Amino acid sequence: MSEPLLKVRDLKIGATVYAPGEPPKDIEIVHGVSFDLERGKVLGLIGESGAGKSTIGLSSMAYGRGGVEITGGEVWINGRDILKSKLSDIRRLRGGEVTYVSQSAAASFNPAKTIMEQVIEAAVEQGKFSRREAETRARALFDKLGLPDPENIGARYPHQVSGGQLQRCMTALALCPEPDLVVFDEPTTALDVTTQIDVLMAIKEAIRDTGVAALYITHDLAVVAQVSDDIMVLRNGDKVEYGSVDQIINDPQEDYTKALVSVRSINHEEKAPTEEAVLSVRNVTARYKGTKFDVLHNVNVDLYPGQTLAVVGESGSGKSTLARVITGLLPPSEGEIFFAGRTLTEDFKTRSREDLRELQMIFQMADVAMNPRQTVGTIIGRPLEFYFGLRGAEKRKRIIELLDEIELGESFIDRFPAELSGGQKQRVCIARALAAKPKVIICDEVTSALDPLVADGILKLLLNLQKIEDVAYLFITHDLATVKAISDNIAVMYKGKVQRYGSKTQVLTPPFDDYTDLLLSSVPEMRLGWLEEVIANRKMESAGN
């Protein structure tokens, strides 16, 4: 058996944390991980935030980001332990034998230089190719990666191309020096779902055609299943499970892996609209101040009591603007909003206290949705005091009830937001909204910033609370799996218009319009061969590119 390209043994990685007001502390973030990677193979590293996956990926270039330092173990590449190499040898390794594709190509390209200069830099610098050869190679790669005008795109500056295109340029940058190994660090995470699929396909084909080996780092198991041969599941710096894609997806052994595979499999039976709608949006058109462009175009949707309307769309679809119009933060230029039998005024400042109370909102970033200088008790208690005039023991009793409802409990009452995890923060925000006893809660991407398992917990909680409190949700999201899990009705938005609207079954059953088809087919599915099928069946060019 030949020596593997990359051999990692008992890798330990430490970091120095600088907590304000305390002396710096050294902690270990990866605790002895081992794995092999054969030439031409792709290994997926998967885990939630804090799993150490990026850190492990970068260790194959003997690089630690920020205060991160490799503290022990061995990393063998092409038969030598790079952790014991001299700096000059490591420089030859970086950009020559091993290259890197980052999550944000927009930040990783130097804004002051052309794309071509940066794509060929490593290849020329490492003496692999002459400038002319490297440029020819780069153009061929641009073409292979499906970039428009591959002959001339290199002369542009990074800000002159779109996000999806730049991510492909970054892939060209990594492949140009003909490396043995490419580290892909969440290369499609920042992209819209319909753009992601094109970039994913481009990366997959490029890997196959060049025969390069790759480490593919992501938090999305469905994505990594499309491009990898093997998968390693990581959690809190430890290896959980390591096996072929087939085994991990179809026959996971560990509980944690099983949970990851079955994520978003919440089964929610849709309810039929029974009563009058509690919230009706009628012919709403809106634009931002000082612009000449309507972000919302003649939107009509209804939300029924105790049900969920999911508004789904990609960035720029106008879904968040719809939330701002309903809450009265952005007065519409045309149209009306009816709420519980009344007409809502356009500006929230002119709405009655009753209107404000019955229409609550939960934000995407729980971090900034809570005043960092108030305790959980104050945050949840304020609406009780403000709307119902509760004080003292009475207020405290109700706060504790709410804390129990969100499954946190009394002990959280005196904590500050900084002491909570991401999921706990979002739960407190839910409690604050519930405290007002609303009829409708607008949920703006409330699970997007969370790890999949945590997000699942929040969705289950929301469904459960809906039963208890009989509250309706207007659920804004870009994630179709979430939509399937929670909605009764769905509105698909595209470029400011409602593209498709109806009950969950209606919207998700063919025949589709072109955009809905593109959107639905772009959502990665947790099975092998999905990507190839989709590409073969494509009807419409990707929307954002």
Next chain:
Amino acid sequence: MAPILKLVAQRVALSLLLLLMVSVLIFAGTMILPGDVAQSILGQSATPEALANLRADLGLNDPPVTRYFQWLWGALHGDLGTALTSGQDITTAIGSRLSNTMFLAFWAAAISVPLAIFLGLLAVRYQNRWPDKLISAFTLTSISIPEFLIGYVLMYLLAVKLRWFPSVAMINDSMSLGQKLNSIALPVTVLTLVVLAQMMRMTRAAILNVMQSAYIETAELKGLTMFKIIWRHAFPNSISPIVNVVMLNLAYLVVGVVVIEVVFVYPGMGQYLVDHVSKRDVPVVQACGLIFAAVYIGLNMVADIVSILANPRLRHPK
């Protein structure tokens, strides 16, 4: 290139507008306040007739708006009026002093700017090690002592105790360049010390900011040497922040000059201004204030224009 030229033109226009507003402010600031110029020239014992004559001579009976436009019109034509106390033509008096001040400021800038950038780079290179810590300790000390005291401390040590330099900085046109430089050595040193600390600290922050960008990591992961990373990737993006730092500190230097000239009895604009503030000679104060403000606004404008020109998004529009 059209949009970028438009931006630059807008910035220049804005500066001119600002300068016009500043002239209004300076003029109004000396007008609305109590005190009668004629009275302060002639003193308490002046007869009413003499006062009335002088007021008519000085145009003090005209409405303030008329006087403002006369003043502005004059200033635009290089006529800054006459000093109340000496009756001298202000433009003539300022002429040679302004060039003396520029001479002093030029040499202070010529020494402090390269030195500050070099030391700033050094602090980045040895971040959190002793050269960096030494530099920040020096910064803290130097911003904690007023310029004039640094001046006297150095004068006491270098001129009086060690006798290396003259303690007053007299210069005149008959001196050779060497003599002039020897004569201004001390004030230049003080001014350098005063702006150096700030400039160093800000250069360090500006470069560190660029060095933390993701594209620097990309360059590192391409296996480039430190020198190439800095030269090819950090430097092109640092030009505009560093120019901003330099301009800001040159503007600060212009103010520092005022005090330092008084310390070293240097025949420049600062000395001239301070003398006439004590004598309450309003036309001179207005003229000097306008010139200092114009230099200050001009330096800020240059910094902004460099930022515009160095921005790749503006240089290569979509």
Next chain:
Amino acid sequence: MKNIPISALIGLFFTALFFLTAIFAPLLAPYGMAEVVGDVWEPSSSEYLLGTDNIGRDLLTRMIYGGRTTIFIATAATAISFLTGTVLGLTAAVSGGWVDQVLSRFIDLVMSIPTLIFALVVLSVMPVTLPVLIIVMGLLDSTRVFRLARAVAVDIEVMDYVEAARLRGEKTMWIIFREILPNALSPLVSEMGLRFIFMVLFVSTLSFLGLGVQPPEADWGGIVKENKDGIVYGIPAALMPAAAIATLAISVNLVADWILNRTTSLKGGRG
């Protein structure tokens, strides 16, 4: 109050020492403020610890009274600067619209003239008395506080928790005092330290130029002015204030740094 770092302790000690000396100056000073007790520029002795000044007054006495004046003016001017700057800055940030535009453009205009030059222009026509001095210094400096307060408040204003409070129907006063101010406090307090130091340097500079505190009142800048002619004869009396100003400034800096660190590391702190 445990775990105070040693640097902050030193800072606190000296800052307290300076303020106490200022308050109890008449009790501590060995002689009268304007009392001529000896010869011109006598060297230090057991009688005159720091020697005497240019007309034979005890220098230690002058330094103590000078510190009192300097610290009083700086404190009062800082208070004015802070009050005006914070109130206007927060108002501009929370109101937005034309109020913000008018205030911000006016502040831009004032700041386009160097502070010292502007002060000289104004003082050339105003009578130089303590109240005038304090108000001129305070108002000119409030422009910087305005910019900081506005910038900090604008950053906080766009936070979702402020939006949540607005959507709840909270009044403007609640939003300013309960949501914005507690989060803006630590940068503002540490800035207050810096502004105070700047005021000490500013009033010293003005007095040195003869446009600040008028004789026979003593202040640190004035002491330099009175004794500067001694320098050429090798008499260091004029350098005494340098040590005092530097010690005070560094101490206040250390305390301000510590406050900034301490408040941001509270368990409810940001980051």
